[in-house]
Amino acid sequence: MNSGGTARHPxxxxxxxxxxEGVLVLGGLPVEMRGAEILIECLKAEKVEVVFGxxxxxxxxxxxxxYDADIRHILVRHEQGAAHAADGxxxxxxxxxxxxxxxxxxxxxxxxxxxxxxxxxxxxxAFTGQVATSMIGxxxxxxxxxxxxxxxxxxxxxxxxxxxxxxxxxxxAFHIATTGRPGPVLIDLPKDVSNGTAEFxxxxxxxxxxxxxxxxxxxxxxxxxxxxxxxxxxPVLYVGGGVVSSGASDALRxxxxxxxxxxxxxxxxxxxxxxxxxLSLGMLGMHGTGYANLAVTECDLLIAVGARFDDRVTGKIExxxxxxxxxxxxxxxxxxxxxxxxxxxxxxxxKRVLEALIPQLETKTRPEWLAQIxxxxxxxxxxxxxxxxxxxxxxxxxxxxxxxxxxxxxxTEVGQNQMWTAQYYRFKQPRSFITSGGLGTMGxxxxxxxxxxxxxxxxxxxxxxxxxxxxxxxxxxxxxxxYGIPVKIAILNNGYLGMxxxxxEMFHNKRYSATVLSGNPNFVAIAExxxxxxxxxxxxxxxxxxxxxxxxxxxxxxxxxxVSREANVFPMVPPNESINMMVRGDR
Amino acid sequence: MMKHTLSVLVMNQPGVLxxxxxxxxxxxxxxxxLAVGVTDEPNISRMTIQVExxxxxxxxxxxxxxxxxxxxxxxxxxxxxxxDRELALIKISGDAANRSEILQVADIFRAKxxxxxxxxxxxxxxxxxxxxxxxxxLTRPYGIIELVRTGKISMVRGSK
Ligand SMILES: Cc1ncc(C[n+]2csc(CCOP(=O)(O)OP(=O)(O)O)c2C)c(N)n1
Numbered sequence: 001m002n003s004g005g006t007a008r009h010p011x012x013x014x015x016x017x018x019x020x021e022g023v024l025v026l027g028g029l030p031v032e033m034r035g036a037e038i039l040i041e042c043l044k045a046e047k048v049e050v051v052f053g054x055x056x057x058x059x060x061x062x063x064x065x066x067y068d069a070d071i072r073h074i075l076v077r078h079e080q081g082a083a084h085a086a087d088g089x090x091x092x093x094x095x096x097x098x099x100x101x102x103x104x105x106x107x108x109x110x111x112x113x114x115x116x117x118x119x120x121x122x123x124x125x126a127f128t129g130q131v132a133t134s135m136i137g138x139x140x141x142x143x144x145x146x147x148x149x150x151x152x153x154x155x156x157x158x159x160x161x162x163x164x165x166x167x168x169x170x171x172x173a174f175h176i177a178t179t180g181r182p183g184p185v186l187i188d189l190p191k192d193v194s195n196g197t198a199e200f201x202x203x204x205x206x207x208x209x210x211x212x213x214x215x216x217x218x219x220x221x222x223x224x225x226x227x228x229x230x231x232x233x234x235p236v237l238y239v240g241g242g243v244v245s246s247g248a249s250d251a252l253r254x255x256x257x258x259x260x261x262x263x264x265x266x267x268x269x270x271x272x273x274x275x276x277x278x279l280s281l282g283m284l285g286m287h288g289t290g291y292a293n294l295a296v297t298e299c300d301l302l303i304a305v306g307a308r309f310d311d312r313v314t315g316k317i318e319x320x321x322x323x324x325x326x327x328x329x330x331x332x333x334x335x336x337x338x339x340x341x342x343x344x345x346x347x348x349x350x351k352r353v354l355e356a357l358i359p360q361l362e363t364k365t366r367p368e369w370l371a372q373i374x375x376x377x378x379x380x381x382x383x384x385x386x387x388x389x390x391x392x393x394x395x396x397x398x399x400x401x402x403x404x405x406x407x408x409x410x411x412t413e414v415g416q417n418q419m420w421t422a423q424y425y426r427f428k429q430p431r432s433f434i435t436s437g438g439l440g441t442m443g444x445x446x447x448x449x450x451x452x453x454x455x456x457x458x459x460x461x462x463x464x465x466x467x468x469x470x471x472x473x474x475x476x477x478x479x480x481x482x483y484g485i486p487v488k489i490a491i492l493n494n495g496y497l498g499m500x501x502x503x504x505e506m507f508h509n510k511r512y513s514a515t516v517l518s519g520n521p522n523f524v525a526i527a528e529x530x531x532x533x534x535x536x537x538x539x540x541x542x543x544x545x546x547x548x549x550x551x552x553x554x555x556x557x558x559x560x561x562x563v564s565r566e567a568n569v570f571p572m573v574p575p576n577e578s579i580n581m582m583v584r585g586d587r
Numbered sequence: 588m589m590k591h592t593l594s595v596l597v598m599n600q601p602g603v604l605x606x607x608x609x610x611x612x613x614x615x616x617x618x619x620x621l622a623v624g625v626t627d628e629p630n631i632s633r634m635t636i637q638v639e640x641x642x643x644x645x646x647x648x649x650x651x652x653x654x655x656x657x658x659x660x661x662x663x664x665x666x667x668x669x670x671d672r673e674l675a676l677i678k679i680s681g682d683a684a685n686r687s688e689i690l691q692v693a694d695i696f697r698a699k700x701x702x703x704x705x706x707x708x709x710x711x712x713x714x715x716x717x718x719x720x721x722x723x724x725l726t727r728p729y730g731i732i733e734l735v736r737t738g739k740i741s742m743v744r745g746s747k
Binding site: 147148151152155156159176208209210211332333334337338 | 597598601602605606609613643646647650651653654655656657658659660
């Protein structure tokens with residue numbers, strides 16, 4: 001293996017060593033440090049407490065320093081797990097998640113995780129090893145152009161060419177990942193850069209002339225929005241993940257309550273507003289509640305906050321909120337006008353804009369509008385059929401919701417499990433729902449739960465999974481067991497790739513092409529083989545007792561619920577339909 | 588749809604061209620021409636980008652470009668009073684029989700002859716797009732062997 005650069009002994013931090021105005025000094029003189037050591041010092045300066053990673057040749061210098069650094073390292077079993085765990089950690093805590101992978105295959109294994117974080121605007125900083133600078137571009141062993149590969153799925157990325165640039169780059173990376181519209185940043189570290197030496201100074205500030213996010217909304221526009229709200233008869237707040245990530249939940253609640261404005265959320269925004277609140281409409285869109293979709297269709301003012309008018313939300317875009325003036329608050333100016341027309345654009349941080357709005361609003365009741373909403377709720381109550389050949393999957397989620405009093409951190413996989421969770425778990429506080437919304441990544445929920453649990457050790461963390469998705473990162477059971485991470489996995493086992501099967505049932509004449517999972521393993525036995533606990537639940541009356549027992553377990557647990565095999569997610573807006581044209585489905 | 592000229596200041600970093608070009612292709616925007624070179628500040632480059640886009644698309648292009656960390660400033664100079672220049676090298680098949688005719692055409696366009704060989708002539712011309720298009724048109728009957736254009740660079744007139 002080519003180590004490149006100067007291979008030296010790791011610098012042992014002697015007692016005389018101290019940091020003086022950001023410069024590491026020994027007896028008054030700046031000290032040269034190895035790149036790998038600089039990296040760790042930078043992570044400490046950023047108050048990083050944990051990194052998720054997987055070693056390999058190109059990151060050996062980094063792992064050598066990690067060996068006795070006081071930063072926790074969690075060894076995942078696949079680099080995709082590291083990226084998702086860093087992502088889950090970030091979503092649960094609001095702090096950036098950090099992951100590390102080696103060059104080539106290690107780096108490419110991060111790709112799905114980075115794309116997932118990018119689509120959902122999650123602050124992740126990823127470090128990848130790279131072959132030595134002298135070997136780049138020669139198809140060297142385990143070389144992959146990871147900065148080229150991840151250009152479209154990171155907020156920014158770096159290939160560090162010299163050890164002396166490292167501290168600045170890391171400072172910039174954390175700054176970029178966590179400010180403005182958050183997102184993943186990747187730093188590619190050639191082996192000679194990790195092994196090389198430079199003076200270490202952690203910069204206090206960044207100098208990025210091309211990067212100046214706008215936080216405060218324009219006062220004139222905010223006033224305009226206040227006037228529009230006062231004038232509106234049937235306003236609706238449509239809130240997305242931006243409200244969660246900016247910590248705007250309290251301000252949102254205040255605005256909604258002062259003016260009696262019903263709140264519909266996106267999948268990403270679900271935990272921003274309590275499901276049980278009288279003004280909550282739940283989720284809107286393809287599998288949203290009937291009442292949220294009708295309210296949006298009838299509203300005369302749509303106030304979008306930190307949401308991006310995704311096609312799963314809007315359905316047929318031409319008929320989305322057809323009677324409404326549209327106000328759009330977003331920190332990313334490019335989101336405003338990207339998909340829909342707008343009347344009142346406000347570029348800014350959701351929390352700051354809402355807080356600036358509050359003093360401009362009077363208190364108001366809207367009995368007529370709320371009465372109309374009540375009729376929508378009567379016409380379209382959430383509801384489901386009893387399980388035909390197994391437990392109703394929605395029932396399992398209702399029980400989890402009740403038992404945890406809506407206070408657990410819930411992650412999901414992708415598919416029916418995700419949509420049922422969105423519909424039936426009653427959320428209470430922000431950052432308690434962690435799901436891959438934009439990319440829809442199967443296999444996300446379990447490693448994300450591991451990351452969330454490490455970030456929130458005192459919370460109960462549950463991954464609500466499908467039998468298909470869980471098998472995409474099932475190897476992380478070893479990670480959970482090795483570190484005693486007590487996540488709970490509730491598999492809604494329907495023996496199908498359920499959501500795809502539902503589309504085949506509805507739109508392809510029940511031709512279940514490649515969606516039957518007849519080769520499923522015995523999940524209890526698998527859990528036990530890894531050293532976790534496993535439970536199988538085959539009848540409705542067993543759901544509650546097993547949940548009680550499983551959630552009380554001190555370690556990781558897999559629960560395998562035999563659910564009704566062909567249960568479907570309803571209501572459903574067929575693709576490219578207006579969102580008020582919902583299919584009610586079986587009850 | 589209208590042609591727009593964007594003058595974009597970027598950090599002179601490796602990969603910045605790939606970031607800009609990648610953004611255009613991934614979001615389905617069309618680049619008509621792109622010229623890039625360093626400014627008087629060595630760490631900053633200027634890209635002159637010509638795009639054909641309606642207003643909404645142009646707005647998206649501008650906003651998406653702004654999101655690139657390495658992009659410092661974008662000016663749409665389409666409607667500004669400005670000087671546009673492009674340079675082209677045209678290699679034409681020509682021999683003793685038609686050489687003087689070709690030279691005459693070149694002369695009308697104030698183009699320079701930069702290479703003469705037994706069976707070919709290379710003409711260098713600068714000007715705006717229309718002028719270069721016209722010269723290309725007129726030389727085509729002689730047989731163009733190779734054509735290289737730089738893409739347009741632009742500068743706003745006056746002290747702005
Ligand atoms: C990585 C990945 N591959 C494929 C898909 C397409 N897809 C969406 S939902 C789904 C089925 C999920 O099945 P399962 O995990 O069993 O969940 P269920 O829908 O049955 O709850 C598939 C294959 C995806 N979202 N992600």
